Amino acid sequence: MGEILVLVDHVDGAVRKPTLELLTLARRIGEPSAVFLGKGADAATETLGRYGAQKVYVVDAAEVDDYLVVPKADALAQIAESASPAAILVPSSADGREIGARVAVRLGSGLITDAVDVVAGENGPETEQSVFAATYQVRAHVTKGTPIITVKPNAATPEEAPATPAVEAVSVTFSAAATGTKIVATAAREKSDRPELTEADIVVSGGRGVNGAENFVVIERVADALGAAVGASRAAVDAGWYPHSHQVGQTGTQVSPQLYIAAGISGAIQHRAGMQTSKTIVAVNKDEDAPIFDLVDYGVVGDLFKVMPQLEEEINKRK
Amino acid sequence: MKIVVCVKYVPDATADRGFNEDGTTDRESVDSLLSELDEYAIEQALQIVESGVEAEITYLTVGPDDAREALRKALAMGGDKAIHVSDDDIQGSDALGTSLILAKAIEKAGFDLVVCGMASTDGAMGVLPAMIAERLGVPQVTYLDEVSVEGGVVKGRREGDVASETVEASLPAVISVTDRTGEARFPSFKGIMAAKKKPVEELDLDDLEIDSDEVGLSASWSTVDAATARPARTKGEVVTDEGEGGVQLAAFLAAKKFI
Ligand SMILES: Cc1cc2nc3c(=O)[nH]c(=O)nc-3n(C[C@H](O)[C@H](O)[C@H](O)COP(=O)(O)OP(=O)(O)OC[C@H]3O[C@@H](n4cnc5c(N)ncnc54)[C@H](O)[C@@H]3O)c2cc1C
Ligand SMILES: Cc1cc2nc3c(=O)[nH]c(=O)nc-3n(C[C@H](O)[C@H](O)[C@H](O)COP(=O)(O)OP(=O)(O)OC[C@H]3O[C@@H](n4cnc5c(N)ncnc54)[C@H](O)[C@@H]3O)c2cc1C
Numbered sequence: 384m385g386e387i388l389v390l391v392d393h394v395d396g397a398v399r400k401p402t403l404e405l406l407t408l409a410r411r412i413g414e415p416s417a418v419f420l421g422k423g424a425d426a427a428t429e430t431l432g433r434y435g436a437q438k439v440y441v442v443d444a445a446e447v448d449d450y451l452v453v454p455k456a457d458a459l460a461q462i463a464e465s466a467s468p469a470a471i472l473v474p475s476s477a478d479g480r481e482i483g484a485r486v487a488v489r490l491g492s493g494l495i496t497d498a499v500d501v502v503a504g505e506n507g508p509e510t511e512q513s514v515f516a517a518t519y520q521v522r523a524h525v526t527k528g529t530p531i532i533t534v535k536p537n538a539a540t541p542e543e544a545p546a547t548p549a550v551e552a553v554s555v556t557f558s559a560a561a562t563g564t565k566i567v568a569t570a571a572r573e574k575s576d577r578p579e580l581t582e583a584d585i586v587v588s589g590g591r592g593v594n595g596a597e598n599f600v601v602i603e604r605v606a607d608a609l610g611a612a613v614g615a616s617r618a619a620v621d622a623g624w625y626p627h628s629h630q631v632g633q634t635g636t637q638v639s640p641q642l643y644i645a646a647g648i649s650g651a652i653q654h655r656a657g658m659q660t661s662k663t664i665v666a667v668n669k670d671e672d673a674p675i676f677d678l679v680d681y682g683v684v685g686d687l688f689k690v691m692p693q694l695e696e697e698i699n700k701r702k
Numbered sequence: 703m704k705i706v707v708c709v710k711y712v713p714d715a716t717a718d719r720g721f722n723e724d725g726t727t728d729r730e731s732v733d734s735l736l737s738e739l740d741e742y743a744i745e746q747a748l749q750i751v752e753s754g755v756e757a758e759i760t761y762l763t764v765g766p767d768d769a770r771e772a773l774r775k776a777l778a779m780g781g782d783k784a785i786h787v788s789d790d791d792i793q794g795s796d797a798l799g800t801s802l803i804l805a806k807a808i809e810k811a812g813f814d815l816v817v818c819g820m821a822s823t824d825g826a827m828g829v830l831p832a833m834i835a836e837r838l839g840v841p842q843v844t845y846l847d848e849v850s851v852e853g854g855v856v857k858g859r860r861e862g863d864v865a866s867e868t869v870e871a872s873l874p875a876v877i878s879v880t881d882r883t884g885e886a887r888f889p890s891f892k893g894i895m896a897a898k899k900k901p902v903e904e905l906d907l908d909d910l911e912i913d914s915d916e917v918g919l920s921a922s923w924s925t926v927d928a929a930t931a932r933p934a935r936t937k938g939e940v941v942t943d944e945g946e947g948g949v950q951l952a953a954f955l956a957a958k959k960f961i
Contacts, residue, residue, distance in 0.1 A: 394864050451869055476863040477845050484829035485836045493923030496827045515719040522928040563841030568868040634881045642960050652716055678935045681954045685943025693948025701961050
């Protein structure tokens with residue numbers, strides 16, 4: 384079977400869950416090799432091996448952290464040129480998409496973005512995409528060069544397949560463009576004890592109906608009772624009630640949890656684009672004609688300030 | 703200096719979008735318009751000029767005949783002129799093909815700054831700015847929530863994957879801006895009238911010295927095998943809260959084993 388390069392998404396060596404999903408998908412179409420860029424490879428190798436990485440390519444160079452996208456694209460392209468993999472899988476993060484885009488141009492290879500599934504097919508990896516605000520499913524494959532596929536979080540359930548990876552340090556010759564865009568400062572986002580939006584099994588979101596930053600506690604309390612992540616509509620984010628990193632929708636995060644609870648959200652197409660593929664959808668809205676009710680498995684027409692606290696109380700009672 | 707703003711003409715996201723049999727986007731049965739996310743790119747280009755940077759703004763679109771409407775709307779918001787690249791052989795181009803056409807057209811127009819939207823509202827890949835920068839060999843400064851240009855340097859703030867980042871690059875550069883950069887202006891009546899007199903240059907593949915077998919559906923680097931409508935979600939039970947709504951909802955969640 385051919386080698387499949389998997390670009391590792393990590394924070395200082397802590398491997399993020401989507402990478403484990405990519406390694407799991409990669410085993411369906413070949414033998415996974417992880418590509419680790421930046422600091423902390425030692426800490427990551429064991430985890431990568433546990434999920435089936437046969438090899439770990441490590442590029443530990445300052446450029447990777449100090450400049451935007453291009454050094455990572457340089458590294459991935461250079462490794463791909465010498466390894467001639469059967470495919471390259473990249474996480475569908477902002478960086479991942481752009482790294483994939485540049486490597487595709489450089490290698491003259493086709494690019495498929497935001498796959499929600501990858502399987503082995505007659506003509507190489509077959510992908511499934513969910514498009515047009517998740518109203519269509521598209522099956523596609525790459526026809527030229529090395530298939531480069533960016534994969535959305537939650538595309539697969541991570542499965543262990545323990546291996547002891549060979550670790551190969553790679554020294555990259557960076558292009559002149561690598562140092563073109565300097566990251567002059569970074570500010571870490573506030574850490575929360577709640578699960579990450581893309582990884583959570585349950586998401587509880589609030590919209591304009593929440594009517595104020597101070598009221599979001601009503602949403603948070605239900606989320607905490609269920610062990611859920613907190614989401615928000617763009618209206619709530621634009622109003623400054625909740626941070627943008629929690630926005631669900633076309634220009635925020637696209638989630639696909641087991642359960643999505645929308646409170647005080649009308650259900651605009653751009654919001655639906657980010658939550659329509661959730662397994663079970665529930666809404667609380669005081670307007671019985673709100674379009675969100677067309678999507679729901681269960682809905683309550685009512686005031687969220689009455690329904691949500693009662694829901695929280697009842698959940699805690701039943702636990 | 704020269705600013706080129708890339709704008710895409712897309713099927714209306716609020717209508718029922720779909721596909722043709724060959725897997726290309728159905729542009730017949732749905733009205734199209736200027737991609738809403740590109741309005742933010744136009745707005746930022748106009749604000750850069752209003753901030754005191756002396757520049758000429760050119761809009762660029764690659765698309766069918768009626769894509770000119772997107773250019774007219776952009777010109778009505780402000781700016782100086784436009785380029786429309788259209789050719790029967792372009793239909794069905796993928797991201798690799800489209801980025802090649804855009805890069806060639808930008809080179810031909812001349813540029814110091816290229817401004818793009820964060821993603822189109824149809825393909826929504828969010829990759830063209832990076833591809834254009836790669837092909838032009840200039841820095842990319844993408845997904846910006848805030849942007850400013852001063853002394854030949856573009857600076858911005860973006861929400862990176864794990865942290866908020868301040869980034870900068872020297873011009874020439876390609877940038878993309880998000881829907882958090884601030885609402886776009888509406889074209890004024892005066893703007894709409896003025897737009898009618900602004901020049902729109904029509905180019906085809908020959909003008910850009912691109913071979914017709916380099917782009918279009920047949921040259922595509924990837925292919926769609928099937929496109930199927932997802933079954934519409936079936937509406938479940940909706941109850942009206944008469945004092946027990948939260949309890950009823952909890953019972954539903956418990957039955958589904960979420961509690
Ligand atoms: C290019 C583009 C991209 C966009 N991207 C996104 C995106 O990523 N995410 C997103 O969410 N939106 C996005 N939008 C915006 C989207 O179109 C809507 O404007 C937005 O989703 C509305 O948010 P909302 O449902 O919270 O507010 P509204 O539409 O104002 O709805 C509020 C709802 O709350 C209900 N309500 C009010 N008070 C109560 C109460 N006390 N109890 C119960 N219900 C109550 C009302 O009945 C109403 O249905 C985008 C728009 C564009 C043009
Ligand atoms: C549902 C769907 C799925 C698709 N999936 C794939 C795929 O997996 N792989 C693939 O290679 N192609 C794919 N395509 C085709 C691809 O969308 C188009 O080829 C398109 O030209 C590039 O991508 P985008 O519209 O997603 O642009 P994005 O990268 O999202 O656009 C970002 C910005 O680039 C500029 N821009 C984009 N297009 C134009 C244009 N025509 N004229 C001027 N400026 C422009 C705008 O400023 C825009 O805001 C898909 C198309 C559709 C409709």
